[in-house]
Amino acid sequence: MEKRIIPISLPHTGEEEWLATKESIMSGxxxxxxxxxxxxxIFAKRHGVKHAMAVTSATTALHLALVALGVKEGDEVIVPAFTWISTANVVLYCGANVVFVDVDRTTFNLDVNDLKSKITPKTKAIIPVHLFGLCADMDAIKKVAGNIPLVEDGACAAGAGYKGNAAGSLGTLGCFSFHPRKSVTTGEGGMVTTNDDALAEHISNLRNHGASISEEQRHHGAKPYILPDFNMLGYNYRMTDLQASVGIVQLKKLDSFIDERETWAKFYDEQLKEINWLRTPLVGTDYKHGWQSYVVYIDESKSPISRNEIMEKLQQMGVSTRPGTHAPHMLHYYAEKYNIKPDDFPGARDCNNYSMSIPLFNKMTEEDYHYVVHCLKSIK
Structure with a gap:
């Protein structure tokens, strides 16, 4: 089989997105x-929420969510120990402390059994992560959390669902990413969702320097000499119309993008099941996977070579891979700050060391998918 070069991901953008951007540019x-x-x-309607507020990234979305909830110095926020570092960083932005909780090796999501022991009177919020597009078990988390606000980190989960409800509608607040590796993109960008009117108004003001009215309101209808009042410390976290014009086009394709990815995820499931050292993603019947990534788990007790050696071999054959994500407690900053050891969170440690994301994106061809399978099966 002829060698191909397959990246880990490519955004599916084209003339429609370009024309939409042109329209915004020409409008001034x-x-x-x-x-x-x-x-x-459009995003709010698709995700079954009253409010959606566009911002500059999922990181700023998470930061605004915690600020709006009143997270401050001395508070604690619970974060899974296997997630992109932003999930933890935003807690520190608020002056609060990160409390890590272990993850389930089979779903890569928060381990509910480890959650209860981490809740204290200082716990101000919990951030369940819907990793790789698979929602966390929100009912089980809610049962343990009680009245503690839940901030969904849905960076990977646009279009995903749990028990018939969309990601972003499952907790107090939801936060999304439109980075180019996500199912739909605006280049950089994010979204905060909620059904709480007061939180929505607060976040809408916070993202715009704390202004009492939006830029659009200020330029259309307000008296020319009136500037907005500022009654809070805010941030410049606004998305631009240039980005949003791309997002509108992309969002209309979201469900077709996910359907296509799901078709090829099932192809991977079927084709890779005979590889006894590789575990494919597990998706329960109550879940609608968003398939931002297809992440497998390598059992090194059965594999002919290590996970890292497998990744190097695949790279030599032209197939890009990445670790699923990282375990923040194993990164130098957090390990030193909280004096944490890798073995303190064994599930996250193993996911860090043995997960592997393989190519799954909407610009891949049938031949690409067959080639990825061929390369994986050739590893002996």
């Missing part, structure tokens, strides 16, 4: 304006 409205508002409305 480049900052947060009517396209942002339209993008928010």
């Amino acid at each position: 409205w480049l900052t947060a304006g009517p396209k942002v508002r339209e993008f928010e409305q």
Whole structure:
């Protein structure tokens, strides 16, 4: 079989997105304006929530969510020990302390059995992560959390679902990413969702320097000499109409993107099941996977070579791979700050060391998928 070069991911963008951007450029409205508002409305409707607020990234979305909940110095926020570092960083931005909880090796998501022991009177919020597009077990988490606010880190989970409800509608607040490795992209960008009117208003103001009115409101209808009042410390976390114009086009393709990815995820499931050292993703019947990534788990007790050696071999054959993500407690900053050892969170440690993301994106061809399978099966 002829060698191919297959990246880990490529955004599915083209002429429609280019024309949408051109429309915004020609309109003269480049900052947060009517396209942002339209993008928010479409996103909110798709995810079954009253409010969606576009921001600059999932990181700023998470930060705003915690600020709006009043997280401050001395508080604690619970974060899975296997997630992108932003999930933990935003807690420190608020002056609070990160409390890590272990993860389930089979789902890569928060281990509910480890959650109860981590809750204290200082726990201000819990951030369940819907990793790789698979929602966390939110009912089980809610049962343990009680009245503690849940902030969904849905960075990977646009379009995903749990028990018939969309990601972003399952907790107090939801946060999403539109980075190019996500199912839909705006280049960089994020979204905060909620059904709470007061939180929505607070976040909408916070993202715009703390202003009492939006840029669009200020330029349309307000008296020319009136500037907004500022009654809180805010941030400049606004999405632009340029980004939103791309997001509108992308979001209309979201369900077809996920359907296509799910078809090829099932192909991988079937083709790779005979490899006894590789575990394919497990998806329960109550879950609608968003398939941001297809992440397998390598059993090194059965594999002919280590996970890292497998990744190097695949790279030599032209197939890009990545670890699923990292375990923040094993990264130098957090290990030193909290004096944590890798073995303190064995599930996250193993996911860090043995997970492997293989190519799954909407620009892949049938031949690409067959080639990835061929390369994996050739490892002896």
